[in-house]
Amino acid sequence: MLKMIKITIKNKKADSRWLSPWMIVQWIIIIGALLLISYWFFPGFNDVRVKEAEKMNNVLLNCLAKDFSISEIQKDSFNIFEKCSLNKDLFSSQQIYYFEIIIDDSAGKEVRDIQAGVNWKTECLYQKENNKAETKLAQCFVNTLYVLDKKTGLKYSVQAITGSNQK
Numbered sequence: 001m002l003k004m005i006k007i008t009i010k011n012k013k014a015d016s017r018w019l020s021p022w023m024i025v026q027w028i029i030i031i032g033a034l035l036l037i038s039y040w041f042f043p044g045f046n047d048v049r050v051k052e053a054e055k056m057n058n059v060l061l062n063c064l065a066k067d068f069s070i071s072e073i074q075k076d077s078f079n080i081f082e083k084c085s086l087n088k089d090l091f092s093s094q095q096i097y098y099f100e101i102i103i104d105d106s107a108g109k110e111v112r113d114i115q116a117g118v119n120w121k122t123e124c125l126y127q128k129e130n131n132k133a134e135t136k137l138a139q140c141f142v143n144t145l146y147v148l149d150k151k152t153g154l155k156y157s158v159q160a161i162t163g164s165n166q167k
Helices: 021-041 049-065 070-074 088-092 121-130
Strands: 005-008 016-019 097-105 110-117 139-148 155-164
Touching: 049 097, 049 139, 049 155, 070 110, 088 097, 088 110, 097 121, 121 139, 121 155
Parallel strands: none
Antiparallel strands: 005 016, 097 110, 097 155, 139 155
């Protein structure tokens, strides 16, 4: 038979508490439910570096594809940071992001190569070739887009390699 334990608090009148085994079971269920819910909503460390690299990749490719002109891009005065509204400080001094844009013509000849940030190309290509994400390396995203020059109508391949090492 279940016994009830009486808990009395000294120096208080008209206050006594009964602690039954059913109340303890209820407390265990409530505490277990709270722990389970907190585990579902806060599963631990979320690595968003791949998503950051993918987002930056999409921003760069969409920016370059809009009104694509190879003659404009080949100029020495071409500034990808101004054209794509990127913060240059994130790539130069903070060194948490990297991108490389490789533009090839239809014959496969490299026309232009634009880089910014710490060069993580080797790590990025290693992870892509092995189809494996290394947690200690920068997380990368590689994508290729084919565009037509708005002036000449020639087809170009624009490959963007982007990486994020923001922890």
